[in-house]
Structures are given as C-alpha cells and as structure tokens.
Amino acid sequence: MEIEKLKDKLEGSIILPRDAEYEEARTIYNAMIDKRPRIIIKCINKKDVVKAVNFARENKLEVSIRSGGHNGAGLALVNDGLVIDLSEMKGIEVDTESKRAKVQPGRTLAEVDKATHEHGLALPSGIIGSTGVAGLTLGGGIGYLSRKGGLTIDNLLEAEVVLASGELITTNASKNPDLFWALRGGGGNFGIVVSFTFNLIPIRNVYAGPMLWPLEKAEEVMKFYDKITKNASNDLYGFFAFLTVPPVDPFPQHLQMKKVCGIVWCYTGSLDKAAEVFNPIRAFGPPILDFVSELPMPALNGMFDGLYPPGYQWYWKGNYFDELTDECIHQQVIHGSKMPTMLSSMHLYPIDGKVHETPQEDTAWANRGARWAQVIVGVSPNPSDADKITEWCRNYHEAMQPYALGGGYVNFAMEDDQGRVKESYGKNYDRLRKIKKKYDPDNFFHINQNIQPAN
Ligand SMILES: Cc1cc2nc3c(=O)[nH]c(=O)nc-3n(C[C@H](O)[C@H](O)[C@H](O)COP(=O)(O)OP(=O)(O)OC[C@H]3O[C@@H](n4cnc5c(N)ncnc54)[C@H](O)[C@@H]3O)c2cc1C
Structure with a gap:
C-alpha cells in the first residue's frame, strides 16, 4: 500500500497504529466499543474524502465512516480497515434570508444550534448536543422539534455525496432524486455525505x-x-x-x-x-x-x-x-x-x-x-x-x-x-435495495445497518 504517496496528496492527515494520536483517534463515544482500524484518514475537505474512498477501493480495504462518533453500535470504526474520519470538516453557513444552513459532517448538534440560534432559527434534530449531525440526519433525526418541524430529514434540501466510485455528486429533489430519497433514512449505505443543506425553522x-x-x-x-x-x-x-x-x-x-x-x-x-x-x-x-x-x-x-x-x-x-x-x-x-x-x-x-x-x-x-x-x-x-x-x-x-x-x-x-434492518424499512426496503445496487453495487459501504444491493 502506498500510504506515503497518499499522505503527500492529502490536505488532512493519516493516523496509523504506531502513531501517538492513534489511541485517541480510535476512541468513540461508546466506550463499550473497542475496534482497531488499520488506517484512520482525517479528511479536512471533500477532495480528501474522494482520495480516501479511491485509496480504500484500490487497496480493497473495508471502510467505515466517522462523523460525530456517537453511533451506539460503534459503526464509525472498523477492525483492520480504513476509517474515513470527517470530524474535522466543520464548515457551517447560515443564510438568514432563505432560512437555510449548509453544514459539513463534522459538526455536532450543539454547534449547529449555536450557529442557528443567534438568528432565531433552529434545525429539528436530537436531544444531546454532542451527537453528530451527519449520522443522526441520515438515520432520520428525532427530537424536541419533531412534532413542530418534522424529522431532520424532512428539513434536508440537498446533500453532496462521494459515491463508492469516488465520484462527487449533488442530490436534491430534482438532481439524482432516487439517491435523495434513499439518503433520507437509509443511513450511511449510499455514499459519504460531505455537506448537508437544511431548511431551518423560526424558534428562539x-x-x-x-x-x-x-x-x-x-x-x-x-x-x-x-x-x-x-x-x-x-x-x-x-x-x-x-x-x-x-x-x-x-x-x-x-x-x-x-x-x-x-x-x-x-x-x-x-x-x-x-x-x-x-x-x-x-x-x-x-x-x-x-x-x-x-x-x-x-x-x-x-x-x-x-x-x-x-x-x-x-x-x-x-x-x-x-x-x-x-x-x-x-x-x-x-x-x-x-x-x-x-x-x-x-x-x-x-x-x-x-x-x-x-x-x-x-x-x-x-x-x-x-x-x-x-x-x-x-x-x-x-x-x-x-x-x-x-x-x-x-x-x-x-x-x-x-x-x-x-x-x-x-x-x-x-x-x-x-437482522432487524429489513423490518425497520418495511415497504421501502426493496426500493432501497435497488438504489443501493445503482450507487453501491459492491456494498463498499457496509459498516452500517446494512442494506444489501438488489440481485
Ligand atoms: C447520547 C446520544 C443521544 C442521542 N440522541 C438522539 C436523538 O435525540 N435523536 C436521534 O435521532 N438520534 C439520537 N442518537 C442516535 C444518533 O442519531 C446516532 O448515534 C447517530 O449514528 C450519530 O451520528 P454520528 O455522526 O455522531 O455518528 P458516527 O458514529 O460518526 O457515524 C455513525 C454512522 O452513520 C453513518 N454516517 C455518519 N456520517 C456519515 C456521512 N457523512 N456520510 C454517510 N454516512 C455517515 C455511517 O454509517 C456511520 O457508521 C443519540 C445518540 C447518542 C449516543
């Protein structure tokens, strides 16, 4: 594996088991999880994410995606594989005119709250501030504002996604609408989301x-x-x-x-x-x-x-x-x-x-x-x-x-x-499998609540 070459190309950093930062970098919120990845790539922008995906595919490495690191099952980490760590991608822009926020996946709920609250706006999300906005959104997003403003996904307007092929695409109601449908609840099965554009609601x-x-x-x-x-x-x-x-x-x-x-x-x-x-x-x-x-x-x-x-x-x-x-x-x-x-x-x-x-x-x-x-x-x-x-x-x-x-x-x-994934998606499961086949036919993204590609 040409890790040294990858290091030169990345703007972010690579952490290996021999590095002093390794123990901290493999620590996630749930201390019950003890996984030892082979490589952790800390991406700082979407180009890094594309390079990390290509590197993993070319070197046949199993991949996990880490944003807030709050997943109870510890799906942010993978034993002996590559962690694509987005926790340092912390861009956030609030547009008060359109009442929208564009948020990178390293942001926590508390950080999104802080940025929106000063404008009298809020994103319906979850109840603990340290949770990552990325994983929470992709699974649905339930919290205090659900009855008033819907789930977090009901306020998602657009996402930029790096696919298993390394291609970076935009998805919304009119661009790649099948992917947009699947992202709203389908978790990390379809690609790596490098930015989310959300609708905000007026709440102070x-x-x-x-x-x-x-x-x-x-x-x-x-x-x-x-x-x-x-x-x-x-x-x-x-x-x-x-x-x-x-x-x-x-x-x-x-x-x-x-x-x-x-x-x-x-x-x-x-x-x-x-x-x-x-x-x-x-x-x-x-x-x-x-x-x-x-x-x-x-x-x-x-x-x-x-x-x-x-x-x-x-x-x-x-x-x-x-x-x-x-x-x-x-x-x-x-x-x-x-x-x-x-x-x-x-x-x-x-x-x-x-x-x-x-x-x-x-x-x-x-x-x-x-x-x-x-x-x-x-x-x-x-x-x-x-x-x-x-x-x-x-x-x-x-x-x-x-x-x-x-x-x-x-x-x-x-x-x-x-074993409960199929049941959790009910009637939507078959459609999800077809979309999985289109965007990730080899199940490259499988460290998640996994949706198998259709046959
Ligand atoms: C204390 C606590 C409180 C919680 N409260 C709530 C709540 O109120 N409401 C609620 O709905 N949920 C809640 N959750 C659950 C939470 O939504 C999930 O744990 C979620 O996975 C956390 O997202 P994360 O980015 O921190 O996760 P991570 O552990 O970083 O990632 C988890 C998984 O999400 C996927 N993923 C993450 N980022 C991306 C990305 N950028 N692109 C593609 N896939 C990605 C991957 O499959 C990854 O394995 C809570 C969890 C905890 C621990």
Missing part, C-alpha cells in the same frame, strides 16, 4: 424542561401522557422517561437517586399562553419536581449533556409503537422499574404531528404510522456493568415485542440488530 426560546412523578404513579402518568399528547397541537412535545434522579444540584436531596418517571416537555407556541397550556398538566397529580420554564432552545438541547459525557458504556435497543395499551403500559412499568444503573433510562419520543404529514413513501424512513420511537438505554461509567446493562435492555426489549410495531429506529440499533 421555548417553554420547556422536565417534570417528574413518583414511579408508583407511572401507569397513571403514562396513560395521562398518551391522552394529552394525542390531542395536543404540534407546538407541544414531551418525551416520556423512566430515570433515576441524579445525585447533583439542582435536584432536591430527598429525590436524589430515586427511580422516577417523567416527561421532558418542549412547548414552541406563544410564550404568553404557555402557562395556560400547562395548567391541566400541572393539575394532574402535581409533579414532585417541575423544572419547566422559558429557555433558549440550545439550553434545552444541551440540558442532559453533562450527565452523559463521552467514555461510558452504552447498550441500547429501539422499538416503534402506534398505541400504548394498558398491558403494554403495565409491562413498561415492570421493566422500567428495574433500571440497572443510575444513568440507564427509557425514552418514548413522539413521532406524530408534522412527521405524519409527509407520506410514508416520500422518504426511505418508513415509520410514519408510528406515534412513538422508543429507546431502552443501559448506560454506566463502569466497564464491569456492561453485561448487566445489556441484559436489562434485551429483556425489556423482548417484553415489548407483543406490543411494538416491528423493526426499530436504525440510529437506536446495535450491531446485533442487523
């Missing part, structure tokens, strides 16, 4: 934050939550959670380390009316903690970042639900009550409202009939908890299968979820 401050109730009231709270969100306007978002109150300020001491249930709200309607909208919510068996108040949108998006720094053990599983039957709720509470560590949790993210306004066949993301995406997440700073958190997630997930819709959000999947 929101009325938001967590409300908690005792775990003993969880069944009642879940039923109330189901009812109130079913009839709510798209301005009201709230994800339901089982959690343990962290042993830190500002949480009152008598609640610290208690397992509870809660709803993290985000109201994007008129702030003058917010208190009124929350009257019936507060009246329902008053919460034991109420941190809902007016906040800048990035403060909400970063609210839990401190609790979940990089370097912890993570294992998770996802489900979709269209309804929460009494029996489903009963089982949720049984398993939610068994959270094995302080940071383990379960979230139910609403994916109705604006998400349901886009027809199912308009994007590869195939779950617009569902009302919720669930993530069951085992987290611990302690590597010796790895088995415990894995077992809890698997058991909880298994118990949900009689009530869930089948498949799960690909961004909440582990490597052992490859």
Whole structure:
C-alpha cells in the first residue's frame, strides 16, 4: 500500500497504529466499543474524502465512516480497515434570508444550534448536543422539534455525496432524486455525505424542561401522557422517561437517586399562553419536581449533556409503537422499574404531528404510522456493568415485542440488530435495495445497518 504517496496528496492527515494520536483517534463515544482500524484518514475537505474512498477501493480495504462518533453500535470504526474520519470538516453557513444552513459532517448538534440560534432559527434534530449531525440526519433525526418541524430529514434540501466510485455528486429533489430519497433514512449505505443543506425553522426560546412523578404513579402518568399528547397541537412535545434522579444540584436531596418517571416537555407556541397550556398538566397529580420554564432552545438541547459525557458504556435497543395499551403500559412499568444503573433510562419520543404529514413513501424512513420511537438505554461509567446493562435492555426489549410495531429506529440499533434492518424499512426496503445496487453495487459501504444491493 502506498500510504506515503497518499499522505503527500492529502490536505488532512493519516493516523496509523504506531502513531501517538492513534489511541485517541480510535476512541468513540461508546466506550463499550473497542475496534482497531488499520488506517484512520482525517479528511479536512471533500477532495480528501474522494482520495480516501479511491485509496480504500484500490487497496480493497473495508471502510467505515466517522462523523460525530456517537453511533451506539460503534459503526464509525472498523477492525483492520480504513476509517474515513470527517470530524474535522466543520464548515457551517447560515443564510438568514432563505432560512437555510449548509453544514459539513463534522459538526455536532450543539454547534449547529449555536450557529442557528443567534438568528432565531433552529434545525429539528436530537436531544444531546454532542451527537453528530451527519449520522443522526441520515438515520432520520428525532427530537424536541419533531412534532413542530418534522424529522431532520424532512428539513434536508440537498446533500453532496462521494459515491463508492469516488465520484462527487449533488442530490436534491430534482438532481439524482432516487439517491435523495434513499439518503433520507437509509443511513450511511449510499455514499459519504460531505455537506448537508437544511431548511431551518423560526424558534428562539421555548417553554420547556422536565417534570417528574413518583414511579408508583407511572401507569397513571403514562396513560395521562398518551391522552394529552394525542390531542395536543404540534407546538407541544414531551418525551416520556423512566430515570433515576441524579445525585447533583439542582435536584432536591430527598429525590436524589430515586427511580422516577417523567416527561421532558418542549412547548414552541406563544410564550404568553404557555402557562395556560400547562395548567391541566400541572393539575394532574402535581409533579414532585417541575423544572419547566422559558429557555433558549440550545439550553434545552444541551440540558442532559453533562450527565452523559463521552467514555461510558452504552447498550441500547429501539422499538416503534402506534398505541400504548394498558398491558403494554403495565409491562413498561415492570421493566422500567428495574433500571440497572443510575444513568440507564427509557425514552418514548413522539413521532406524530408534522412527521405524519409527509407520506410514508416520500422518504426511505418508513415509520410514519408510528406515534412513538422508543429507546431502552443501559448506560454506566463502569466497564464491569456492561453485561448487566445489556441484559436489562434485551429483556425489556423482548417484553415489548407483543406490543411494538416491528423493526426499530436504525440510529437506536446495535450491531446485533442487523437482522432487524429489513423490518425497520418495511415497504421501502426493496426500493432501497435497488438504489443501493445503482450507487453501491459492491456494498463498499457496509459498516452500517446494512442494506444489501438488489440481485
Ligand atoms: C447520547 C446520544 C443521544 C442521542 N440522541 C438522539 C436523538 O435525540 N435523536 C436521534 O435521532 N438520534 C439520537 N442518537 C442516535 C444518533 O442519531 C446516532 O448515534 C447517530 O449514528 C450519530 O451520528 P454520528 O455522526 O455522531 O455518528 P458516527 O458514529 O460518526 O457515524 C455513525 C454512522 O452513520 C453513518 N454516517 C455518519 N456520517 C456519515 C456521512 N457523512 N456520510 C454517510 N454516512 C455517515 C455511517 O454509517 C456511520 O457508521 C443519540 C445518540 C447518542 C449516543
């Protein structure tokens, strides 16, 4: 392999196992993942990405794509292969006139929030600031603004993509529309996205934050939550959670380390009316903690970042639900009550409202009939908890299968979820396979929730 020659051609850098930076460069968010790539190429522009792809193809190297490095399954890395690392590609341009942002793949959600918020704009994305915008977008993109503004992919207008052939192409609703369709939910299967152009929505401050109730009231709270969100306007978002109150300020001491249930709200309607909208919510068996108040949108998006720094053990599983039957709720509470560590949790993210306004066949993301995406997440700073958190997630997930819709959000999947990919794409799967055959016939990009090329 002519690594030295490649080094001369690149504007970015190459990191090999013998280099001092190697350990840091192969470290990703989930410390449960321990993969040793043969080569890491840190690209700084799209030309570097083209060169890295060509080099991998010519040298028959397996390739993984790394942007934010947050993928729970650790798909940013590949053992003994080449990592195309985009984390230093951090361009971002906000056009306030057209309300658009052009973002390179190395940006995190917090960085996008910061750049857009100063103009009173926001991109509907996820709930933890350190997550990469690239992987999140390509899998769909669920968060506080989903009911108001749709998924992140519903706000994607254009992407520049380096294909397995090394060709750099632009895709949007009229240029290479089949690829544009597939990118919106199909993950990293079709090429390396080197820039995303997003639509932004006008949002500055929101009325938001967590409300908690005792775990003993969880069944009642879940039923109330189901009812109130079913009839709510798209301005009201709230994800339901089982959690343990962290042993830190500002949480009152008598609640610290208690397992509870809660709803993290985000109201994007008129702030003058917010208190009124929350009257019936507060009246329902008053919460034991109420941190809902007016906040800048990035403060909400970063609210839990401190609790979940990089370097912890993570294992998770996802489900979709269209309804929460009494029996489903009963089982949720049984398993939610068994959270094995302080940071383990379960979230139910609403994916109705604006998400349901886009027809199912308009994007590869195939779950617009569902009302919720669930993530069951085992987290611990302690590597010796790895088995415990894995077992809890698997058991909880298994118990949900009689009530869930089948498949799960690909961004909440582990490597052992490859068997669920087809189900997760439902009726869109065959079309995805045909598009995969056209743009990546040899399955060059297969370190992902893999869609096999059609025969
Ligand atoms: C703490 C935490 C909170 C999260 N919260 C949310 C949330 O609120 N909402 C939500 O929807 N998801 C959420 N996620 C899931 C998140 O969307 C996925 O983990 C996603 O893969 C992260 O993207 P990344 O760029 O950081 O990933 P990476 O690990 O860098 O990449 C993951 C995969 O994405 C693909 N990919 C990444 N970049 C590119 C690119 N430029 N071109 C082509 N393919 C690419 C590749 O297949 C790659 O293997 C969360 C994850 C974590 C760990």
